[in-house]
Amino acid sequence: MGLSWMAWTWPTAAFFLFIAAAIAAMGVWEYCVPGGAPRRGVLGLDTTRGDRLFITLLGSAFILLGWLGLMGTPLWGGLAVALAWGVFVFWKV
Template sequence: MVPGGWMAWTFPVALFFFVIGSLLILFTLLAIRYPETPRRGILRIETTRGDRLFISLLGSAFICLGWLFFFGAPLWGALILCLIYAAAVFRWV
């Protein structure tokens, strides 16, 4: 049995984990360099940058699942919707 053979380590999978890891590092550095106080948005809960990132990633997962259910692959349209959704979350939540 090949170590790691249980997962298909293709370029898109590696890129996904690289982007998520990079976002976590970037947001950690931003929190250290520019500390922020939580703010209230349209959800009426206090959120920080990290909270908004989590909400964006969670919502994007559901957008992609919905896209796959209704339209199938490829996910380029879902990617555009996810970017618009993330921009809206960071602006108004």
């Protein structure tokens, strides 16, 4: 059974590979530097590294969907905003 019924393209594969790599990197980071004690950021939430990764991924999905709905393709501008969101979340949240 092949995967021809799915819309697998290189960008789709890269997206899922990035998410898998991000989760694996967080696992390695936690293994090498255990702890990751919760900290309170500008949003008033106590978050750990994993929480910040989840907030980053969820927010990036909404940013890119919003960009696609409002601006259309290409998504490079939305990607830049999503990357800035990720940096903000890991530094300030």
